[in-house]
Amino acid sequence: MRRPGADPDDFRAFVAASAGQLYRSACLLAGGDTHLAEDLVQEAFGRVYQRWSKVVHLDNPVGYAQTTLVNTFISTRRKRSNHERPGLEAVDAAAPDTDPTLRLSLLAALRQLTPKDRAVLVLRYWEDRSVEETAAALNLSPSAVRSRCGRALARVRDILGADFAVLAHS
Structure with missing residues (x-):
């Protein structure tokens, strides 16, 4: 049954x-x-x-x-x-109308983050979850999610350096 x-x-x-x-x-x-x-x-x-x-x-x-x-x-x-x-290294076919340079640069920057920081950014900005939903998914407090997001985004900006502004607006 x-x-x-x-x-x-x-x-x-x-x-x-x-x-x-x-x-x-x-x-x-x-x-x-x-x-x-x-x-x-x-x-x-x-x-x-x-x-x-x-x-x-x-x-x-x-x-x-x-x-x-x-x-x-x-x-x-x-x-x-x-x-x-x-x-x-496997090469993905680029989706139409995407900027492969930006995509590859962002993926490389994500690889340099800690797993938890990467998870916070993916849940918050890729999955478009709220701070509270992200906190619940990762068993963190909402303030810890906000702090991790801020630090992780700053780290991504540092990794990308001056190229960040160029990549973001190209």
């Missing part, structure tokens, strides 16, 4: 509908490392599936999956054995 809300077809539909959004977030969290992004999304979906009978009844299952993705990213960064880097 199947539990209510635990239908595998419902989960497949959820994955199909949310995979693109989670993958884009994972790419930002991973600093452009598409292989790591794929692993993060797969791990996050595995964790969501384990709790699917409860998750399916939440108001925002995608939000739950995004939070799971961020927590998965942070926990993988803590593991010492998880610092492998592929030998070849």
Whole structure:
């Protein structure tokens, strides 16, 4: 007998509908490392599936999956054995009407941030979450989120240096 809300077809539909959004977030969290992004999304979906009978009844299952993705990213960064880097750099095809120089510069800057700072910026500015939502997702206080955002943005500006203004307005 199947539990209510635990239908595998419902989960497949959820994955199909949310995979693109989670993958884009994972790419930002991973600093452009598409292989790591794929692993993060797969791990996050595995964790969501384990709790699917409860998750399916939440108001925002995608939000739950995004939070799971961020927590998965942070926990993988803590593991010492998880610092492998592929030998070849995968090249993504640029989306139409985008500035590849700006994109690559921002990804490089994100890679230099700590995992928590990167997660704060991705949730606040890519996922467009409020300070309170970001705080809840990362188990931080709202003031800690604001502080981390300020410091992380300042760090990105320092990393990009004088190129920041040129890249932002080109």
